[in-house]
Amino acid sequence: MTRPDHPLPSLDDFVQDTPWRGDAPPAPLPSPIEGVVIEPLAVHSDKRGDLVVLLSQLHAPVEEIVHVYRVTARPGSIRAWVYHDHQSDRLTYTEGRFRVVLYDIRPGSPTRGQMQVIHAGADNPLRLTIPAHVVHGVMNEGEGDASFVNMPTRAYDPANPDKRRMPYPDARIPYRFED
Template structure:
């Protein structure tokens, strides 16, 4: 399958504002009054990605990811709409976010996603998905389709 450039239905991009003062800065990542109940986070984690490294591509069948890219570091985020019932099926979207452009990117189930650290320094990414990793007590199958090691994957990172 060949993907064309375009926005993807259901992906939400929300700019983040850093409130800066003499102590440093503060940035709200999410507020309950600004998130639909169906995508309300149930856990969160932080990861560090080294310069030039890619995480993904992968997708979830049921999970919505709530990524916050605020720095340090800048990222190139790749999204592919792999949902046959979506009005934007077959679209590919690229977003730049991080230290220079703080943003939340909400990725619905069925949208394949990956990100690459395009900085010269390690970058941090926060995620607050709406499903528990491996379910309650880590006793369920992980909701993840990993494309990065599949031969002839249509999800190409440049």
């Protein structure tokens, strides 16, 4: 709504932001599963709140961003089991408390049969890149709703989803979230 009795600010009334140092992100963490990349995310806080860079070409090239979505998880909810044939998931956890389980079932993989459990969220913000054919599941371990963001390497195709599911639990995947 325009107020004719109130003058508009000019472009010159605004002050240039202080340059951001753009510090290099923390080094990736080791993973027992080949191709999985675990990258801690730096949290920049001030009195207004936090800023977390989820994905950027500031320090290194990244695969094109083609699709971005946010998932909300109710307390205690489990989303398992799933893998993709072609895409890698790039999951970012910055709030709540999640347990992410990875299981390598890739034929010919040197880490076939390896499992990894990762705790992520507000206390451990990170970006997790999961390559094709690595099974994964996630549980909200917190007391309230929480969310995470995915920036997969392929856009979602509603006519031909790149997602394969198996109901949880299944004895062939030796992990129980309730344990």
